[in-house]
Amino acid sequence: MRSKNNLRSWAPFCKAIKSAGDNALEIRSIIENLDFHEKNTELADINRINARYRLAKEIQNIEYDSYSKPVADAYTAIFKAFLTYSVFERYMRLLTGENSTKAILKKPNPLYPDGQKSLATTLSNLRNSARFLEFVKDKLDRPNPTKETEAEKEMRYYLEGNEFQPIAIMAAVRHVFAHGKLTPSANKSYPRNTTKILNILTNSILEAIDNDFSERVGNLKST
Numbered sequence: 001m002r003s004k005n006n007l008r009s010w011a012p013f014c015k016a017i018k019s020a021g022d023n024a025l026e027i028r029s030i031i032e033n034l035d036f037h038e039k040n041t042e043l044a045d046i047n048r049i050n051a052r053y054r055l056a057k058e059i060q061n062i063e064y065d066s067y068s069k070p071v072a073d074a075y076t077a078i079f080k081a082f083l084t085y086s087v088f089e090r091y092m093r094l095l096t097g098e099n100s101t102k103a104i105l106k107k108p109n110p111l112y113p114d115g116q117k118s119l120a121t122t123l124s125n126l127r128n129s130a131r132f133l134e135f136v137k138d139k140l141d142r143p144n145p146t147k148e149t150e151a152e153k154e155m156r157y158y159l160e161g162n163e164f165q166p167i168a169i170m171a172a173v174r175h176v177f178a179h180g181k182l183t184p185s186a187n188k189s190y191p192r193n194t195t196k197i198l199n200i201l202t203n204s205i206l207e208a209i210d211n212d213f214s215e216r217v218g219n220l221k222s223t
Contacts, residue, residue: 005053005057006050007050007053007210008210009218010050013220016030016217017043027043031043034217034219036216037094045094049094049209052083053087053206056084056206062076070184073192074184074198077198078177078182078198084170084206085174085205087206088209091212101175104167105154105165105167107165111208111212116165116166119200119204120158120164120165123158123169123200124161127193130159131189131190132186132187132197133155133159135186135187136169136173136176137152137155137172139176139179139181140152140175141179150168151168151171151172153168155172167205169197
């Protein structure tokens with residue numbers, strides 16, 4: 001089904017698959033020519049990524065019963081960030097063969113050739129974001145109580161004004177929200193700031209995935 005919220009090159013990819021008909025070897029060749037690290041990638045894996053990507057893109061507003069608009073917008077941003085990180089994890093599995101938080105935070109991240117510097121600058125220029133992010137960092141679980149997790153470390157760098165990886169914020173938000181510890185006004189933060197931070201991160205990650213997939217589909221034409 002056509003949708004403006006599919007991956008940008010989803011239609012040409014589906015057209016290539018359809019042209020292969022029932023030829024399993026040709027379908028296999030198309031998938032392998034996408035040149036993902038994960039060599040046993042199946043068509044179903046790519047279908048699932050687009051389905052979850054589209055779901056994240058489709059969400060514009062979620063209807064709530066009695067929340068104020070700022071709180072409702074912030075909850076929508078949290079849900080969308082949660083879904084976006086699940087797309088990101090699946091896509092990173094294709095790119096690197098790994099999708100643990102530790103693996104995702106290895107430098108450099110293949111989706112961010114600039115080392116996330118422009119994204120980090122955008123987030124660093126946001127006002128009044130510290131309260132929310134301090135709360136998220138402090139609520140992360142530590143497998144080893146005496147050792148910071150990778151996401152916690154990156155968030156500490158951000159709060160101290162040092163170079164950091166913004167995608168660590170998404171990893172942390174996903175974790176804390178999934179464990180029921182996160183609300184838009186956590187630590188007396190402002191819901192509008194929560195919305196702004198998460199929407200910037202969500203849009204950046206979805207765009208990075210879309211650009212990477214489009215480049216790979218574009219390369220099919222030259223193989």
